[in-house]
Amino acid sequence: MANGPFHLPTSRLIAIAVVAGLTAGAIGVYVMGGMSGNNAPEMSAADPAAENACAAKIEAAKAAGDAAQGEVAAMLGASPPQDLSGLAFNAPDGAPMTIADLSGKTLLVNLWATWCAPCRHEMPALNQLQKDMGDDRFEVVAVNVDTGDDEKPKRFLEETNVDALGYYRDSTLGLFNDLKRRGLALGLPVTLLIDDEGCMLANMNGPAEWASPDAKRLIDAAM
Structure with a gap:
């Protein structure tokens, strides 16, 4: 009975665990999904000219x-x-602020929270990517989406020696909900690769090894 329900291959079990973890993270976010954003309670109306310019890329x-x-x-x-x-x-x-305030830079925008285990795991790598590649042409924009005050996320960053990332913040989940309405967010972490004109070139849900040569080649390609 090697193929029976109680003898799933290890790789299959790992895949199931990963999906379950991502689903649990998504549920944790959606439970609190009714709140509005800091300065954008509803998804802002699209600028047709900007949308067309981005769609052409x-x-x-x-x-x-x-x-x-x-x-x-x-x-x-x-x-x-x-x-x-x-x-x-x-x-x-x-x-x-908005992404437009960072125009002129290619951005790797990452949404994270202290209660999200994969987010916590990848934060040091995002920090290292910023140290290795951050300049006037590129920035890692890690946005914390914990609700409540700043004490917990700031303590986490200090304890893990994350010292190169700016402390971007949205305590209301408005940013996550905006991305959810656009079909870009299923849970946390969420990562967006945005060019120097505010156009999203790529996106992903889930963690990655951002300090790797693979990640750096991706950033180079986007720039």
């Missing part, structure tokens, strides 16, 4: 998708690319 999105291999193979090229310049959250100084 099919080749750039395809290049990003083709470059997503190995440790970052779950990153999917956008089809079509879309304008995310209006995504709203808070800057490290607490002021409201």
Whole structure:
């Protein structure tokens, strides 16, 4: 009975566990999904000109998708690319901002929370990616979405020596819900690769090894 229900291959069991974990994370977020965002309680109306400009970047999105291999193979090229310049959250100084405020840089935007185990696991790698590649052309924008005050997320960053990432924040889940309405977020973590004009070239749900050579090749391809 090697193929019976009580003798699943190890790889199959791992896959089931991963899916279950992602589903549990998604449920944890959706339970609190009724809140509105810091400075965008509803998904902002699309700018037709910006949407059209982003949609025309099919080749750039395809290049990003083709470059997503190995440790970052779950990153999917956008089809079509879309304008995310209006995504709203808070800057490290607490002021409201959007992706448009970071125009001119290629961005790896990552949504994370302290209660999300895969998020916690990948934060040091995101920190290292920022140390290795962050400059005036590229930034890792890790946005914490814990509800409540700043004490818990800041303590986590300090305890794990995450010192290169800006403390971007949305304590209301408005940002996550905006991405959920766009069909881009199933749970946490969520990662978006956005070009210097605010166009999403690729996205993924789930964690990755962001300090790897594979991740760096992906960023190079996007820039």
